[in-house]
Amino acid sequence: MTYSIGIDYGTGSGRVFLVQTENGKIISQYIKPYTHGTIDEELNGQKLPHGFSLQNANDYLEVLEEGIPHVLKESKVNPNEIVGLGIDFTSSTVIFVDKDMNPIHNKSGFEDNPHAYVKLWKHHGAEAEADLLYNTAIKQKKRWLGNYGYNVSSEWMIPKIMEVMNKAPEVLEATYAIMDAGDWIVNKLTSQNIRSNCGLGFKSFWEEENGFHYDLFDKINQTLSDVVRNKLEAPIVNIGNTAGRLSDEMANKLGLTANTQVSPFIIDAHSSLLGIGSEREGQMTMVMGTSTCHLMLSKEQKKVPGISGSVKGAIIPELFAYEAGQSAVGDLFEYAVNQAPKSYIDEADERGISIHQLLEEKTTNKLPGSSGLIALDWHNGNRSVLSDSSLRGSLFGLTLHTKHEDIYRAYLEATAFGTKMIMQQYEDWGMHVEDVFACGGIPKRNKLLMDIYANVLNKKVTVIDSEYAPAIGAAILGAVAGGAYKTVKDAAQAMKEPVLYEIEPDPSKVERYALLFNSYKELHDIHGYKKARIMKSVASLVE
Ligand SMILES: Nc1ncnc2c1ncn2[C@@H]1O[C@H](COP(=O)(O)OP(=O)(O)O)[C@@H](O)[C@H]1O
Ligand SMILES: O=C(CO)[C@@H](O)[C@@H](O)COP(=O)(O)O
Secondary structure, eight states, X not given: OOEEEEEEEOSSEEEEEEEETTTOOEEEEEEEEOTTOOBOSEETTEEOOTTOOEEOTHHHHHHHHHHHHHHHHHHOOOGGGEEEEXXXXXXXXXXXXXXXXXXXXXXXXXXXXXXXXXXXXXXXXXXXXHHHHHHHHHHTTOGGGGGGTTOOOTTSHHHHHXXXXXXXXXXXXXXXXXXXXXXXXXXXXXXXXXXXXXXXXXXXXXXXXXXXXXXXXXXXXXXXXXXXXXXXXXXXXXXXXXXXXXXXXXXXXXXXXXXXXXXXXXXXXXXXXXXXXXXXXXXXXXXXXXXXXXXXXXXXXXXXXXSOEEEETSSSTTSEEEXXXXXXXXXXXXXXXXXXXXXXXXXXHHHTOOHHHHHHHHHTTSOXXXXXXXXXXXXXXXXXXXXXXXXXXXXXXXXXXXOHHHHHHHHHHHHHHHHHHHHXXXXXXXXXXXXXXXXXXXXXXXXXXXXXXXXXXXXXXXXXXXXXXXXXXXXXXXXXXXXSOSSHHHHHHHHOOOEEEEEOOOHHHHHXXXXXXXXXXXXXXXXXXXXXXXXXXXXXXXX
């Protein structure tokens, strides 16, 4: 019997899973909320600018140092039988390190410097830099930008590097290497300095054929090109290969053996496709957590406007992986939960259920549209298809009698409408959606949400019986790196998570949601671009 370890670094916590390579059976698991959480309001007493989302890289090491010894102790598995280890991580979560791979925020004199900290994937401090990259690429008629949906997100690597260049040159001066946090964990485990093709391909303007797009960086300035060449660029390891074995130091520290192979990191949402066994064209997989990522696979590369990117071999070696997404989904529902009236909080406490469950219960039997509410789900900007992180959410149709559960449901529905916009974009550009899968931390917890998605999308939705598909995907890559399987596809089919249930559309609800979607589409177009100045002028007064 052999085993592999999958470690899923989500937005709020790290999750370590020990699984059987034969069938993906979870033998032991450990979930560690990040000690410092997400640093977004203030850092050591200093107020942070709006849109900042930082993390402390030491928290990521705690996941390793606590989680791996825990699963070994609990399972009593012989470490010699653990052939591989895989890492999935949110992206682009950017870390700046010195030549010993130590985060700059650990260095004396940098403790209070926000730009020395990890820029979480949802950090929105690099809007101006993203706009400059986009406008320069458009002016230079860079056709390759079509592989990134003809947009540049402030959530990606290069704008975040430019932000530090512009706002904190002292951090850059002290920095030896820059990378995705997922690459950093792999490098800490193997004492190397490598990069994964998945992270670079989706978030760093790197393509296997041409490498980094210095043709664009040079147009910004020579410093940017030099920083990318000297600090970001490094040997690349493709998904499906091994990044190398555990270092002796880490093997001893964690209780593993130096024979354990480590897979290059994969982006968390992308890892879910492996975890659910999605491996062919025509399948749209929604990975629903803090955010939602809408992933598809194709034999061809198509330039689909408004999606986040397409990268060959980022998930399944011989296919192009496509990504689109919504920056606030679980975050949006959390926002609604946090606005719940005290009476609801007390009722949920008395009954020992979550506020989510109480709100779902109170609104689950209502007819679509019965509240008269409709919302735009842009509380953290719009990633796809508008790619504008400065956009803001809104709620229409409020009356003096509107109930909080109706507002909660309006947000659930808004994320479904936003998903329909993305699905239609894929289909309009030749990528037919046959099957819709739902996985991640949310689908299993909210049946009403899945009912809404099936009826808004008018598609059967297959809900996966696992909140941990990304971790299983990472374990699958660990198993391949460790030689338990010859191909990623074979490993995914053997180790994938099971289906929990399938939900079919209900024609009566589909009809009502079609009317609501038309209204959503009009509001989307008005506030997304036709009259975007209305919300932007209000936002201009934000400190
Ligand atoms: N019953 C529920 N219905 C809808 N959303 C939920 C429910 N329970 C938790 N959530 C949301 O799930 C999100 C966490 O999902 P998870 O996949 O664990 O996050 P991530 O992988 O992004 O760290 C939170 O944003 C939370 O608001
Ligand atoms: O950006 C990506 C994928 O490209 C994700 O890492 C990011 O949306 C965060 O995902 P989670 O919602 O935290 O799982």
